[in-house]
Amino acid sequence: MQIHPSIETYSGPPPVLTMGTFDGVHPGHHALLRELVRLAKALNTVSVVLTFxxxxxxxxxxxxxxxxxxxxxxxKTRIxxxxxxxxxxxxxxxxxLAQLSASEFTTHILAEQxxxxxxxxxxxHRFGKDGVRSEELDALATRLGFGLSRYQPVEVDGQRPSSTRIRQLLLAGRVPEANALLGYAYSITGRVVGGQQLGRRISFxxxxxxxxxxxxLLPPDGVYACRVRITGKTFGGMVNIGVKPTVNTQMDHRSVEVHILDFGEDIYSEEISLEFLHKTREEMKFEGLEALKxxxxxxxxxxxxxxxRHGLPT
Structure with missing residues (x-):
């Protein structure tokens, strides 16, 4: 796949194209993209995804x-x-760009550029400042001389996957259901930074x-089972998201910290990814460090x- 940071850098043949934000790149998106690739091959041209x-x-x-x-x-690019x-x-x-009507966007960007x-x-799918109704898009395609087809929704376990629904499930802590609609484990990536070093004092x-x-999106406060990806290796981990109420009085500050199981290397400043599998409990406040431990x-x-259960050795 070739990546173009702007329209001007694309110089391929007239493509079969689809567009959208594709947040999550869930199974509904994948089905649409499979059809995109099929159509491009059938028309002996290339497939293009236009995203914003x-x-x-x-x-x-x-x-x-x-x-x-x-x-x-x-x-999103990797997926x-x-x-x-x-x-x-x-x-x-x-x-x-937001001020362009659907007609202007279709004419100047999709057709001309x-x-x-x-x-x-x-x-x-709707786009343009004014949105565009189905019959209006049909008329635009006819006037500008390109083909047009629509892809019907797919279902996963009786539900239509949507970015909105997946966000709702994650924000409710219903991680396995969200992952089922995503088609993969929801993840966050970041760099390891300095902390309070409390975990070392209590052997975690x-x-x-x-x-x-x-x-x-950060899942809601609580404790999670996760996979941890570090420099090409995978470990199990227990993640806490929240304000650390036992030791932190700054209640407006949320932190993400992971105890990596069976791991003892110094990874300060390394970039790691956490793949969320289950939420196990809410964040709690304890009487002291021994109760926390x-x-x-x-x-x-x-x-x-x-x-x-997820095949990780422990």
Whole structure:
């Protein structure tokens, strides 16, 4: 897959194209992209995904503090690279772009600049300042001379996967259900930074994570079983998200820290990824460090059992 940071860097043949934010790149997206690749081969041309960054809501100010992304641009690019598409074009989303009507966007960007041969859209896809109804898009395709087809939704265990629904499940702590709709384990990536070193004093050293993307969704406060990816290796881990109420009086500060099982290396400043598998309990406040340590032992026993179910050696 070739990556283009702007429309101007794409110089391939007139493509079969689809577009969207693709946050999460869930099974519904994958089904659409398989059809995109099939159509491109049938028409003897290339497949192009046009996506937008930053997320339009962050630019337009539509409750940006409430928006939480399932994927960073780097994560989305990595997942899309595994789908078989030929080109990914990242269109910088600006307030000027947001002012384009659907007709202007289709004419100037899809037809004139990308020379789209065939447009594939999801069944409920809307775009442009004014949105575009189905019959209006049909008329635009006819006038501008490109093919048009729509892809119907898919279901996973009787549910239609959607980025909104996946966010709702994650924010409710229902991690296995969210992962089922995602098609993979939800993850966050960040760099290990210095902490309070409390974990070492109670024999549960933790790596404190500085998450790379400010708008990235963090699961709710609590304790989680996770897979930890470090420099190509995989370990089990127990993650705490929250304000650490036993030792931290700054209640407006959320932290992400992971105790990596059977691991003793210094990974300060390393980048690691956490893949969430289960939420095991809510964050709790303890009478003191001994009570905290006793609970952590219980957490470790439970989390090791959960990790075994996911094929991780413990």
């Amino acid at each position: 960054w930053p997320h339009p809501r962050l630019v337009l100010g539509h409750d940006p503090e409430k928006l939480r992304l399932l994927n960073t641009l780097e994560e 899309l690279s595994e789908t078989g598409i030929d080109h990914l074009v990242v269109l910088p989303f600006t307030t000027e 990308l020379r789209t041969r065939h447009l594939l859209v999801g069944f409920n 050293p933790t790596a404190n994570l500085q998450v790379n993307e400010r708008a990235k 006793a609970q952590l032992r219980k957490d470790e026993t439970e989390i090791r059992k959960l990790l075994q």
